[in-house]
Amino acid sequence: MRRRQLWFAILAIALFSVPGYSQDKNLLQDERNTIEVFEKASRGVVHIEVRTTQESKFEKQVKESGAGSGFVIDREGRILTAFHVVSGMNQVDVILGGGRRLPDRLIGTAPNLDIALLQVDAPAEELFPLTLGDDRTLHVGQKVLAIGNPIGLHNSLTTGIVSALQRSIEGSPVELEEALLQTDAAINPGNSGGPLLNSAGEVV
Numbered sequence: 001m002r003r004r005q006l007w008f009a010i011l012a013i014a015l016f017s018v019p020g021y022s023q024d025k026n027l028l029q030d031e032r033n034t035i036e037v038f039e040k041a042s043r044g045v046v047h048i049e050v051r052t053t054q055e056s057k058f059e060k061q062v063k064e065s066g067a068g069s070g071f072v073i074d075r076e077g078r079i080l081t082a083f084h085v086v087s088g089m090n091q092v093d094v095i096l097g098g099g100r101r102l103p104d105r106l107i108g109t110a111p112n113l114d115i116a117l118l119q120v121d122a123p124a125e126e127l128f129p130l131t132l133g134d135d136r137t138l139h140v141g142q143k144v145l146a147i148g149n150p151i152g153l154h155n156s157l158t159t160g161i162v163s164a165l166q167r168s169i170e171g172s173p174v175e176l177e178e179a180l181l182q183t184d185a186a187i188n189p190g191n192s193g194g195p196l197l198n199s200a201g202e203v204v
Contacts, residue, residue, distance in 0.1 A: 048070050
């Protein structure tokens with residue numbers, strides 16, 4: 001009996017020593033999942049600031065600027081984003097989840113798929129790659145989470161469901177015919193290039 005009481009005491013200490021445990025005990029399981037996915041995945045989501053500038057003999061003018069999102073795919077510093085976020089811009093800065101601002105190099109594009117691949121030089125311990133999931137396992141009605149930087153607000157989360165699969169939109173290239181995922185998760189200007197995640201935290 002004494003040994004059993006000791007184990008219960010150890011378990012209680014372990015549980016209540018977890019930060020926020022007492023505050024979290026009233027959360028629903030689905031809420032816990034959302035929080036866990038966001039806390040883990042948001043470290044790998046980056047904020048992208050873009051500018052196109054024109055220099056004259058006397059001044060440097062910013063002709064156009066914008067912002068988007070992206071996510072780290074490996075510890076070598078490669079970042080996936082949307083091609084339209086960086087297209088035509090001659091200065092691109094990446095802000096990591098931890099707040100470090102870095103210049104990057106554009107190392108690959110697939111304009112028809114609206115994909116661009118960037119490269120930053122950062123220590124591996126500051127990079128948190130997201131796992132790519134299998135979109136063939138998705139179901140209509142499944143929960144999805146979008147993390148990005150809408151209207152320049154760093155690491156904002158919205159949630160929704162998979163509304164439909166195998167969608168096409170007018171003007172889509174042939175590669176994307178019946179290949180698009182429809183969601184009701186709020187996607188605002190600045191979210192472009194950011195990940196849509198399933199409940200396991202995988203990019204879908």
